[in-house]
Amino acid sequence: MDLDAALAEADVITLHSSGEDLLLGRDRLAAAKPGLIILNAARAGLLDEAALADAIESGHVAGAWLDVYSVEPYAGRLTSFPQVILTPHTASYTVEGRLKMETDAVDNLLSGFGIPAGAA
Secondary structure, rough: OOOOHHHHHOOOOOOOOOOEEEEEEEHHHHOOOOEEEEEOOOHHHHHHHHEEEEEHOOOEEEEEEOOOOOOOOOHHHHOOOOOOOEEOOOOOOOOHHHHHHHHHHHHHHHHHHHOOOOOO
């Protein structure tokens, strides 16, 4: 199912894309199923924050959780809605997640010097 078809039926949309292209702008939010909840732990550029604020204010979107913002620290209109949860980009703050990121960074550095991963 493509995104537009999913938006027409989904109760919850969660974004986990690595891209920066806008996915949820004013037109797509307006075409989404009323009562939609949006979660964005990916990239700020995927979601139009002003359009989201308008959609929440109108009641078309029921709520949202954002962990990424176009400008940080975030101080925009979304802070005024009780049905919006805003977190300070902490989606990766787990012991396991940090260990994996640090291990991968060292492995990538060693690979750049021609040393196989895990050899050091």
